[in-house]
Amino acid sequence: MDPSNQTLHPQPAASPPPHAPSPSPSPSPSQQQQQQQQRQPQPQPQPQPQPQRPPPEQGSGLLTVLFSFVAIALFILIPSTSSIKSSLSILHQVPEGHVGVYWRGGALLETITSPGFHLKMPFITHYEPVQVTLQTDQVRDIPCGTKGGVMITFEKIEVVNRLRKDYVYDTLLNYGVQYDNTWIYDKIHHEINQFCSSHSLQQVYIDVFDQIDEKMKDALQVDCTRYAPGIEIISVRVTKPTIPDTIRHNYEQMEEERTKVLIAIEKQKVSEKEADTKKKMAISEAEKNANVSRILMDQKLMEKDSARRQQEIDNHMYLAREKSLADADYYR
Numbered sequence: 567m568d569p570s571n572q573t574l575h576p577q578p579a580a581s582p583p584p585h586a587p588s589p590s591p592s593p594s595p596s597q598q599q600q601q602q603q604q605r606q607p608q609p610q611p612q613p614q615p616q617p618q619r620p621p622p623e624q625g626s627g628l629l630t631v632l633f634s635f636v637a638i639a640l641f642i643l644i645p646s647t648s649s650i651k652s653s654l655s656i657l658h659q660v661p662e663g664h665v666g667v668y669w670r671g672g673a674l675l676e677t678i679t680s681p682g683f684h685l686k687m688p689f690i691t692h693y694e695p696v697q698v699t700l701q702t703d704q705v706r707d708i709p710c711g712t713k714g715g716v717m718i719t720f721e722k723i724e725v726v727n728r729l730r731k732d733y734v735y736d737t738l739l740n741y742g743v744q745y746d747n748t749w750i751y752d753k754i755h756h757e758i759n760q761f762c763s764s765h766s767l768q769q770v771y772i773d774v775f776d777q778i779d780e781k782m783k784d785a786l787q788v789d790c791t792r793y794a795p796g797i798e799i800i801s802v803r804v805t806k807p808t809i810p811d812t813i814r815h816n817y818e819q820m821e822e823e824r825t826k827v828l829i830a831i832e833k834q835k836v837s838e839k840e841a842d843t844k845k846k847m848a849i850s851e852a853e854k855n856a857n858v859s860r861i862l863m864d865q866k867l868m869e870k871d872s873a874r875r876q877q878e879i880d881n882h883m884y885l886a887r888e889k890s891l892a893d894a895d896y897y898r
Contacts, residue, residue: 733796
């Protein structure tokens with residue numbers, strides 16, 4: 567087609583789009599600078615390289631298993647001291663002065679072991695040491711009411727007792743490991759209250775206080791011999807009871823007055839003894855003087871008697887001489 571023959575048609579002018587925004591005023595230089603800074607791409611943070619972990623060694627798992635096995639073996643084989651560990655360990659130690667008793671499934675076994683190392687089944691058999699030598703149980707703070715209604719408290723009562731070895735199984739079967747709670751601690755409370763309720767404060771605190779030890783010992787031993795023959799009561803030590811302060815003050819005054827009376831009596835006895843001594847000394851002195859006078863008189867009498875006898879002898883001699891002279895003159 568020849569281009570010269572083409573008819574030129576005028577192109578219609580482009581109409582502005584509807585709702586075209588009106589031209590805004592030109593921005594200031596500072597705003598243009600801020601827009602350019604915003605259009606600039608921000609630098610992206612570079613990812614940090616992850617640290618490389620060393621590959622796991624093949625022997626670490628074996629060492630862990632070995633150490634775990636050794637720890638469990640030591641825990642089981644080392645002699646047990648606590649009640650929890652005694653159920654887990656195989657080896658256990660019975661201390662001197664004790665015997666070992668065992669429970670399996672909660673049932674007491676008849677096996678009684680002597681002091682030393684022993685073996686048992688872990689997790690199944692439970693072990694407890696039981697003392698068979700002398701032991702002292704201290705019962706504290708025992709309140710009781712006297713016959714007159716006064717409340718007093720025994721701060722401490724010591725009971726020395728012993729569980730016989732051949733009665734360990736029977737005693738634990740009937741009363742458990744804490745058998746002394748039944749036959750010593752609870753029994754002491756009962757016997758002290760029985761004793762106080764039948765005696766006055768004067769008797770408990772002063773008059774028969776020195777007899778309480780033996781009475782408690784006999785009362786405990788009677789019931790133990792009847793119901794728990796393996797328990798032997800050696801002795802009972804009772805401390806002085808604590809009484810109300812007002813009553814204690816009165817007793818202290820009474821004791822002070824009694825002490826004064828005793829001192830006066832002792833002084834009187836001393837005075838009487840001194841007077842008696844002086845009397846005896848005077849009597850002794852008088853007797854001594856009388857004896858001296860008697861001796862002197864006897865001496866004088868003896869001297870006079872001796873002089874008289876001497877005179878009689880002289881007279882006899884004179885008469886005999888005169889008679890012999892007279893006879894001589896007569897026969898001359």
